[in-house]
Amino acid sequence: MGPSTDFPEALAALGLRTTPTNRQDLARRVAARHPASQPWSAVQTAAYRRVWEELESGCEADASLAA
Numbered sequence: 090m091g092p093s094t095d096f097p098e099a100l101a102a103l104g105l106r107t108t109p110t111n112r113q114d115l116a117r118r119v120a121a122r123h124p125a126s127q128p129w130s131a132v133q134t135a136a137y138r139r140v141w142e143e144l145e146s147g148c149e150a151d152a153s154l155a156a
Contacts, residue, residue, distance in 0.1 A: 099137075
């Protein structure tokens with residue numbers, strides 16, 4: 090799974106059915122599903138990065154609209 094990974098595929102790899110509302114929501118929802126005692130696979134790590142980037146680009150778009 091790389092940077093071009095499909096967003097819905099990334100959500101599924103993390104066990105999420107809907108898009109988190111923001112980065113804090115992403116962190117909270119993933120932490121609830123993936124206990125810290127279990128190491129992540131490379132796929133889960135890449136999926137988290139992909140979802141984070143998607144949320145980050147959405148935040149930037151929202152900020153430019155508010156300016």
